[in-house]
Each structure stands twice: as C-alpha cells, then as structure tokens.
Amino acid sequence: MADHPAAFPDAAPEAPDASSVERAFLKRPSFGIRARLALGFLSFIVFAIAVTVGAWIMLSRLERRLRFLEVADRYTMEIQQARRFEKNYFLYGGNLQDVQDHIANARRLLIAVAPDAAEVVASAELGRMRDHLGRYETLIARLVARDGAHAPADGAERPAIEAELRDHGSQMVAFALELAEKERASVNATLALFKRLPVAFLAFLLVFSVVVANFLARQIVGPLSRLMATTQRIAGGDFTPLTPLRWYRDEFSTFSVALNTMMRELAHRQEVLVQSHKLSAIGTLTSGVAHELNNPINNITLTAEMLKEDYGSLADEERLDMVNDLVVQGARAQKIVRNLLDFAREGEITTERLDLAKVLRGAASLAANQIKLSGAKIAIDVPPNLPAIHGDRQSLSQVFVNLLLNALDAVGKGGHVSIAAGTSREPGYVQVVISDDGCGIPAHVLPKVFDPFFTTKSRGKGTGLGLSVSLGIVRQHGGDIRVESAPGRGSTFTVLLPAAMVPGLSENDAGPATRPSASKPSRPA
Amino acid sequence: MQERLQVLVLDDEPIVGKRLQPALAKVGCDVEVFDAPGQALQRVGEKRFDIVVTDIRMEDIDGIEVLEKVLERWPKTKVIMITGYATVEVAREAIAKGAFDFIAKPFKPQELRDVIARAAEALGFAGVDRAAADDSV
Numbered sequence: 001m002a003d004h005p006a007a008f009p010d011a012a013p014e015a016p017d018a019s020s021v022e023r024a025f026l027k028r029p030s031f032g033i034r035a036r037l038a039l040g041f042l043s044f045i046v047f048a049i050a051v052t053v054g055a056w057i058m059l060s061r062l063e064r065r066l067r068f069l070e071v072a073d074r075y076t077m078e079i080q081q082a083r084r085f086e087k088n089y090f091l092y093g094g095n096l097q098d099v100q101d102h103i104a105n106a107r108r109l110l111i112a113v114a115p116d117a118a119e120v121v122a123s124a125e126l127g128r129m130r131d132h133l134g135r136y137e138t139l140i141a142r143l144v145a146r147d148g149a150h151a152p153a154d155g156a157e158r159p160a161i162e163a164e165l166r167d168h169g170s171q172m173v174a175f176a177l178e179l180a181e182k183e184r185a186s187v188n189a190t191l192a193l194f195k196r197l198p199v200a201f202l203a204f205l206l207v208f209s210v211v212v213a214n215f216l217a218r219q220i221v222g223p224l225s226r227l228m229a230t231t232q233r234i235a236g237g238d239f240t241p242l243t244p245l246r247w248y249r250d251e252f253s254t255f256s257v258a259l260n261t262m263m264r265e266l267a268h269r270q271e272v273l274v275q276s277h278k279l280s281a282i283g284t285l286t287s288g289v290a291h292e293l294n295n296p297i298n299n300i301t302l303t304a305e306m307l308k309e310d311y312g313s314l315a316d317e318e319r320l321d322m323v324n325d326l327v328v329q330g331a332r333a334q335k336i337v338r339n340l341l342d343f344a345r346e347g348e349i350t351t352e353r354l355d356l357a358k359v360l361r362g363a364a365s366l367a368a369n370q371i372k373l374s375g376a377k378i379a380i381d382v383p384p385n386l387p388a389i390h391g392d393r394q395s396l397s398q399v400f401v402n403l404l405l406n407a408l409d410a411v412g413k414g415g416h417v418s419i420a421a422g423t424s425r426e427p428g429y430v431q432v433v434i435s436d437d438g439c440g441i442p443a444h445v446l447p448k449v450f451d452p453f454f455t456t457k458s459r460g461k462g463t464g465l466g467l468s469v470s471l472g473i474v475r476q477h478g479g480d481i482r483v484e485s486a487p488g489r490g491s492t493f494t495v496l497l498p499a500a501m502v503p504g505l506s507e508n509d510a511g512p513a514t515r516p517s518a519s520k521p522s523r524p525a
Numbered sequence: 526m527q528e529r530l531q532v533l534v535l536d537d538e539p540i541v542g543k544r545l546q547p548a549l550a551k552v553g554c555d556v557e558v559f560d561a562p563g564q565a566l567q568r569v570g571e572k573r574f575d576i577v578v579t580d581i582r583m584e585d586i587d588g589i590e591v592l593e594k595v596l597e598r599w600p601k602t603k604v605i606m607i608t609g610y611a612t613v614e615v616a617r618e619a620i621a622k623g624a625f626d627f628i629a630k631p632f633k634p635q636e637l638r639d640v641i642a643r644a645a646e647a648l649g650f651a652g653v654d655r656a657a658a659d660d661s662v
C-alpha cells in the first residue's frame with residue numbers, strides 16, 4: 001500500500017488491512033480542529049480590525065472636512081466683511097484699513113485651507129481664487145496709495161478701480177460660497193455613508209457567521225456522525241476498519257485510528273470466543289463421534305474375527321462378502337472422523353458462494369450422532385433452487401451445529417427438531433428456521449440467551465458461548481438471528497442471511513450493506 | 526440329545542447379526558437375528574427364547590424397552606445388553622431392571638460366547654461349547 005498512496009482516498013471496496021489504514025491516516029498533513037477553530041476566529045478578528053480601521057480613517061476624514069467647512073465659512077465671512085467695508089468706503093469714504101485687515105485674514109485662511117481644499121475643488125480654481133484675492137489686494141493697495149497722495153475723490157482712475165474691485169470681490173464671494181457648499185455636500189455624503197455602514201456591516205457579519213458556522217459544522221458534525229454510525233456498525237459486529245476520507249489529519253483521525261485499534265482488538269476477542277466455543281462444540285461432537293465410531297469398529301472386529309475363525313471352511317463367496325464388509329465399514333469409520341476433523345480444522349475465514357442445503361446437511365451429519373443419542377426426530381426441509389449465499393462454510397456450519405445441539409438439548413427422547421430453509425419475507429434474505437418442541441425459554445431468560453457466557457446448563461455441559469458466537473458470526477455475514485419461545489411450547493430460532501446476488505451482477509460479495517430493516521422485532525431488547 | 530439354546534440377537538447394525546449367527550450356531554445355539562426392534566418384539570411374543578442379546582441404543586425403540594417387554598413376557602429369559610461407550614450409565618440401569626449382563630462395543634464373538642455360556646449355565650444348560658474357537662484355523 002505504501003508504494004501507491006493513491007489507492008486510498010476512494011478506498012477499495014474490500015476491507016483494507018488495519019495497519020495500512022493507520023499509515024494512510026498518519027501520512028496526511030495535520031490540520032486539527034483547534035487550527036480550524038483558530039482560523040475561523042482569526043478571520044472574525046481580522047474582519048473586525050478591518051472594520052475598525054476603516055471607521056477610524058473615515059471618522060478622521062470627516063473631522064478634517066468639518067474643520068475645513070468651518071474655515072471655509074470663516075473665509076467667506078472675512079471676504080464678505082472686507083466687501084462691506086469696501087462698500088462703505090465708496091459710499092461714505094473713510095479708510096481702507098479694515099478692508100486690508102479682513103483680506104489679510106482671508107489670505108491666511110486660504111493658505112491654511114489649501115491642502116484640504118484640494119480634495120474638494122480643482123487646484124486651477126483654487127489658483128484663480130488666489131489670483132482674485134491678489135488682484136483685490138493690489139487694487140485696495142492702489143486705492144490706499146491714491147488716498148495717501150490725496151488724489152481727488154472723483155478722479156478718472158477711481159471708478160475703474162471701483163468696478164474692478166466689485167468684479168473681483170463678487171467672484172471671491174461666489175467662490176467662497178461655492179467652496180463651502182461643495183464641502184457641505186461632501187460632508188453630507190460621508191454622513192450618509194456612515195449611516196449605511198452599520199447595516200452593511202451587520203449584513204456582512206450575518207452572512208459571514210452563517211458561512212463560518214456551516215463550515216465548522218461540516219468539519220465537526222460530519223465526522224462525528226460518521227463515527228456514530230461506526231459505533232453502531234461495531235455493535236452489529238462489523239469490524240471493517242475506517243479509512244481516511246479527507247486530505248488532512250485532525251483529532252478525528254486520531255480517534256478513527258483508536259477506533260480501528262479497538263475494532264482489531266474486538267475482532268481478536270471475538271475470534272477467541274468463536275474458537276473456544278468451537279472447542280466446546282467439538283468436545284460435544286467428539287463424544288457422539290466416539291460412540292458412533294463404535295459401530296463400524298464393532299462390525300470390523302466381528303467380521304475380522306469370524307473371518308479368522310472360519311477362514312478354512314468358508315466358501316470364497318462368503319469370504320469376499322466379509323472382506324467387502326470390512327472395506328465398507330472402514331470407509332464408514334473414516335467418514336465419521338473426517339466430518340469432525342473438517343469441522344475442527346482451523347481454517348482461514350474465506351468468503352465463498354455456498355449452497356445452503358449442503359451447509360445444513362453437513363451440520364446435520366456432524367450432529368448425527370447426537371441426534372441418534374438423544375432419540376429425537378429430525379426433519380430437514382430445504383427447497384430446491386434456494387438462492388445461494390456468500391460466507392464462510394466453517395463458521396456457518398458452526399452456527400447451525402450450535403443451534404441444532406441447543407435444540408437437541410432442549411427436546412427429550414421422542415422430541416422433534418425441524419430445520420427449514422427458505423426465502424425470507426425480508427427481501428433479499430434467505431432464512432433457516434430451526435425449531436424444536438422442547439422445554440422452551442422463559443420470558444425472563446429470553447433477553448439473556450445471546451449474552452456471552454449465559455447458560456442454564458450444568459457446568460461442563462454448557463458454556464453459554466453458543467448463541468453469542470453464532471449471532472456474531474451471522475452478523476458478520478450481514479444477517480441476524482431471531483428467537484421466539486415460550487416455556488413448554490418449544491423454541492424457534494430464525495437465522496437470516498443475505499442472499500447472494502446473481503453472479504456478474506454481484507457488486508458486494510459480503511452481502512447487502514444494510515441489515516434486515518426491522519432488526520429486533522422478536523429478540524427482546 | 527440335549528435341547529439347543531434358543532438365542533435372539535437384535536442390533537440395528539445388520540452386520541452384527543450376520544456375523545453372530547454363524548458364530549453362535551457353531552457353539553450349539555439356535556440363533557434368530559433381527560435388525561428392527563419391532564420385528565424382534567413380535568417374534569418374542571410368539572416364541573420363548575432362552576437368551577436375548579440386544580443393542581441398547583437403536584433408532585426407534587431402545588434396548589431398555591426391549592428388555593422390559595421381554596422380561597414381561599418371559600421372566601426367565603436372560604437378556605444381554607450390548608452397549609456403546611457413552612451409554613454405560615444406561616447399562617447400569619439395565620442391570621437394575623433385570624438384565625443378565627452387558628457387553629461393550631466393540632467386542633469379539635468369543636466374548637459374547639462367554640457371556641452366553643454363563644447365562645446358559647445360570648439357566649441350567651450344560652452343553653454350550655465354550656471352546657468353539659478351537660475350530661478356528
């Protein structure tokens with residue numbers, strides 16, 4: 001696996017082995033939940049800082065604007081004031097000192113305001129403004145000079161200066177008013193923007209929160225529900241390891257690796273239980289086998305002894321008959337032992353296409369001696385063309401042998417045990433119903449019969465592992481075992497197994513992924 | 526000439542009867558063999574046997590039942606049980622119920638002959654030839 005990492009993300013359908021999965025988990029770059037949460041909060045903080053800085057910049061700009069507006073108003077006032085004194089001068093005469101003072105004030109303001117004004121008015125206009133102001137000042141200065149020289153008040157020069165002064169003066173006022181007006185509009189626009197800003201901020205925050213919340217939910221709830229599904233799967237006996245689904249590694253990956261380890265342990269424990277139950281079943285079967293073996297051995301002993309005794313006096317025909325008996329009984333003994341040895345052999349778990357009828361007959365023949373010993377009657381009914389199943393032959397025969405032995409324990413001499421196979425009402429499933437007319441199971445015991453180590457049998461006779469191990473095996477095959485029983489009315493155990501798909505169409509050899517829908521209608525919780 | 530010992534052998538393994546028939550005939554018994562308990566019991570109803578040899582474990586009717594039926598009909602008949610290893614307890618029960626003795630599978634013909642000889646003695650027969658094995662090659 002390590003050679004071709006690409007094999008992993010879209011994991012192969014068959015179960016990958018646990019250690020390679022762990023490696024695949026560890027190979028991924030780490031991107032923990034803590035890091036993701038931090039990233040989420042960091043983006044909030046960055047956003048908040050951006051908004052604060054933006055607001056601060058805008059506010060200080062607004063502050064400058066307001067200051068400028070104030071200056072612009074004062075400038076306008078100075079100009080207007082200058083013009084008023086100018087008008088008085090022309091109407092009533094007097095001095096021009098006041099005009100000059102105000103104009104000087106205006107000039108100072110203009111110089112102070114120049115950098116800010118550039119944002120509101122074109123610099124050419126500002127220049128023109130300065131020209132007007134300069135021209136106006138020169139004209140006033142000429143008037144002052146003229147008055148100083150005591151030029152006649154009605155000299156030809158004076159009306160020309162007066163007209164020019166009026167012209168520049170009115171232009172200056174108009175310009176100052178316009179400047180203030182433009183500035184006011186700009187301030188109003190900024191204020192309006194400020195009014196909209198919180199709303200926009202709120203809207204953005206809302207969208208952003210939803211996105212971040214969604215992201216975090218997907219990051220956390222998704223893996224959580226996957227893990228939850230996994231625990232359910234584990235409870236059902238499916239120990240397929242989890243494979244990495246994402247490009248990065250986080251706390252969930254660590255948890256998945258831990259879960260995989262746990263599943264490996266569980267599978268191992270389960271195997272040990274299966275094995276120890278199998279040993280006890282072999283013990284039971286062996287006593288029957290030993291007993292059954294007595295028959296062919298006895299036949300062989302008797303035949304061999306008589307052949308030896310009468311060898312000389314026997315006709316060839318008779319001798320041949322006896323030798324034939326020896327051969328047949330030898331083969332019979334071998335068969336009795338081989339069945340058990342087949343069952344006892346520790347084999348790899350292999351999934352193959354199985355004919356249920358064969359598995360059931362095999363189980364029945366394994367238990368044949370117990371059946372004979374118990375004196376019970378057994379009926380096997382397997383209809384032809386029953387759908388095949390996929391599974392491990394040995395494990396499944398262990399299940400059926402156990403159910404059969406349980407039934408034999410429950411019925412006395414002359415009791416009846418029936419094994420009936422058929423398609424289940426559960427679509428896609430085959431069922432094997434093993435029922436007996438034995439002692440039955442009391443209601444208060446029924447919920448416990450599948451518990452490991454629960455037994456009502458005497459020590460040495462029952463281990464209490466049979467049903468728990470059988471259920472484990474059947475669940476691993478994607479099936480289920482259900483029980484119905486009442487004291488005195490016998491017991492019925494129903495084994496459900498997924499039917500194999502038609503070859504070629506079969507996409508999942510391990511059987512359907514889902515369990516029978518109503519999983520526990522009859523097994524008490 | 527002394528009366529011959531009347532013996533019935535019942536075992537659901539046909540080979541047992543097939544081999545015991547000549548083995549017991551050789552020592553002077555009249556032997557009838559059965560592999561079905563029903564037929565054997567029917568025959569017991571008709572004829573008095575001195576000795577009945579029956580397997581304890583059979584498919585339909587078990588040996589204990591045969592023992593009871595035989596003793597009920599012919600209280601003096603000696604019943605010898607054939608047991609398997611797992612049924613020693615049942616054999617004890619059989620003794621308690623009046624069986625003469627039991628013999629465990631697998632057994633040699635001579636072992637059965639010995640038991641039968643003892644039973645015959647108990648019945649008062651003298652002429653059972655215990656040494657039939659001497660005829661062998």
Ligand SMILES: Nc1ncnc2c1ncn2[C@@H]1O[C@H](COP(=O)(O)OP(=O)(O)O)[C@@H](O)[C@H]1O
Pocket residue numbers: 402406407410436438439440441449450454455456457461462463464465466467468490491
């Ligand atoms: N067919 C049955 N009839 C009555 N009781 C049963 C039957 N099958 C199982 N049980 C009960 O369930 C218990 C557990 O069975 P199992 O797990 O096979 O263990 P064991 O057979 O070793 O006792 C049995 O001890 C018995 O009380």
Ligand SMILES: [Mg+2]
Pocket residue numbers: 402405406465466467
């Ligand atoms: Mg059991």
